Amino acid sequence: MEKQKNWVETWGMSHVSLSFMSFYSRKRTFRLILDSAISGENIRIRLCNRHSNKTVTVGKACAAVCDKEGRISDMPSLRYITFGGKDGITIEKGETAVSDAVCFKIPADTYICVDIFIKKGKLKSGNLSNNAAFISARGGKAGETVIKRRKRIKDYVFGYAGSVLGVSLNNPIPLFQAVELLNADNASSVVCFGDSISQQGFWTKIFEEKLRSLYPGRYSVITKAIMGNRLLRDTGKKFPLRGFMGVKGLDRVNDDIFAFEGISHVVLWIGHNDFLQPGTIVASKSEFAAAEEIAAGFEKLAAMIKASGACLIGMNYVPLGLSPDATPAKAEIRAELNERFCDFGIFDYKFDAYSAFVSPDNEDCPNIAYVGKDRIHPNAEGGRVLAEVIDYGIFNS
Numbered sequence: 416m417e418k419q420k421n422w423v424e425t426w427g428m429s430h431v432s433l434s435f436m437s438f439y440s441r442k443r444t445f446r447l448i449l450d451s452a453i454s455g456e457n458i459r460i461r462l463c464n465r466h467s468n469k470t471v472t473v474g475k476a477c478a479a480v481c482d483k484e485g486r487i488s489d490m491p492s493l494r495y496i497t498f499g500g501k502d503g504i505t506i507e508k509g510e511t512a513v514s515d516a517v518c519f520k521i522p523a524d525t526y527i528c529v530d531i532f533i534k535k536g537k538l539k540s541g542n543l544s545n546n547a548a549f550i551s552a553r554g555g556k557a558g559e560t561v562i563k564r565r566k567r568i569k570d571y572v573f574g575y576a577g578s579v580l581g582v583s584l585n586n587p588i589p590l591f592q593a594v595e596l597l598n599a600d601n602a603s604s605v606v607c608f609g610d611s612i613s614q615q616g617f618w619t620k621i622f623e624e625k626l627r628s629l630y631p632g633r634y635s636v637i638t639k640a641i642m643g644n645r646l647l648r649d650t651g652k653k654f655p656l657r658g659f660m661g662v663k664g665l666d667r668v669n670d671d672i673f674a675f676e677g678i679s680h681v682v683l684w685i686g687h688n689d690f691l692q693p694g695t696i697v698a699s700k701s702e703f704a705a706a707e708e709i710a711a712g713f714e715k716l717a718a719m720i721k722a723s724g725a726c727l728i729g730m731n732y733v734p735l736g737l738s739p740d741a742t743p744a745k746a747e748i749r750a751e752l753n754e755r756f757c758d759f760g761i762f763d764y765k766f767d768a769y770s771a772f773v774s775p776d777n778e779d780c781p782n783i784a785y786v787g788k789d790r791i792h793p794n795a796e797g798g799r800v801l802a803e804v805i806d807y808g809i810f811n812s
Contacts, residue, residue: 420599422459423677425451427593427604428542429639429667432466432658436587438538440471444556447529447591448485448548451521452627452635455596458519460496460529463592464506464540465670466658471536471590473512474503475557478519478594481528485550487560488526494519495558496529503534511592511670519596523632529594530557538589543659545616546623546638549588593675603679604635605810606672606725608664610685611642612733617798622805629807634679639671643697645688647704647712654697665716673723680726680810684768686713687732690748695740706751713752717761730768730804731756736780737790746779766804772797 426449438445458478464471476496480489487493497515498504506512521527532555552562605626607613616638623636643650643660644667650657661667664685672678689709692698721727731753735741753769772793774780781790785797793801 421677422595423598423602424593424604424637425453425596425635427637428544429641429671430463430465430540431542431661433539433541434658438589440533440538441535444532444552446550446562451525453602454523454600455521457516457597459514459516459595461513461593462590463511467539468508469537471506472534474534475532477558478529481526485528532557541589544588549586603677604637605680607638607682609640610644614640614642617793618801621802646686647689678725681720682728684730690745706748710755726763728764729762730766733768733772734779734781764809771800771804
């Protein structure tokens with residue numbers, strides 16, 4: 416009997432406005448380098464210009480097998496990617512483009528690169544991501560064996576700002592939204608839908624490594640997370656960096672989950688910012704949300720995802736008491752939400768992130784050994800601890 420084939424994301428990310436980290440591009444090539452956990456027979460790509468007010472003209476696109484550094488190691492694998500039978504495409508502001516399917520046979524655990532040559536356009540839609548490497552170079556170099564990496568001054572400034580603030584700020588990647596493979600080996604994707612705790616990648620990276628080790632070729636882990644993102648509300652217009660924080664979770668789920676095939680599991684972990692941000696420079700006190708309101712929104716989103724047919728996985732909220740924005744009232748909301756979480760019946764599986772992450776001395780604060788310099792987000796050890804709260808036996812089906 417012939418194996419069933421379906422399109423599965425091998426890489427993808429949510430989109431936001433890149434704000435001052437956008438790319439002014441005229442005759443520039445961008446190479447995305449990723450390590451595919453799943454096999455494929457065909458490939459197609461999605462390019463997103465959703466959070467931009469400028470048109471982007473793509474001149475050429477291609478994909479090939481490469482090494483870890485992004486050097487094309489198998490030139491016969493090189494395939495040019497078309498859009499509606501044409502070599503390039505013009506993507507209007509606010510739009511998304513899906514390429515034609517192109518024959519591209521690769522086994523699981525293979526590095527591949529996807530090149531796009533931009534003729535013209537300001538690339539403002541994208542995100543910060545650590546689950547793929549990214550090279551930018553001047554000129555039409557799509558399909559060349561080696562593309563010399565060229566960093567912008569603003570990339571160095573951005574990285575320095577992150578180190579000063581104690582926050583892990585990943586590389587900005589514009590325009591690319593997803594790379595999908597036509598898979599015939601019963602693979603599927605696991606989407607991690609959340610905020611910066613997931614977006615920074617410390618727990619999701621270990622989660623992916625464990626899944627790869629336990630179930631080779633079965634799952635790709637796709638992080639659809641945005642720093643500062645909230646469940647119920649968009650970031651207020653007065654905050655200058657609001658673009659980085661994206662569209663609220665209840666709205667972006669349509670573009671990040673429902674627009675894709677091949678999703679078997681969703682890890683839903685969003686809402687920390689709904690109770691942490693109000694009363695800060697990011698959100699006014701008027702945007703305060705009570706635990707009951709957040710819980711209702713969370714259950715609404717969970718029901719939407721559950722109705723799509725995905726296995727739904729939830730984790731409760733970690734303590735944020737070392738944040739400069741923390742207050743006793745916010746800690747009470749977090750505690751009430753975690754109590755309500757115990758009664759949420761819509762999840763297929765629930766895991767206790769709070770107990771793994773909490774300080775042994777203060778129930779409202781994280782264990783200091785598990786957070787970075789900002790005292791909020793997990794460090795490498797915190798990421799390992801969070802990844803280990805999940806029972807990986809649930810994926811053996």
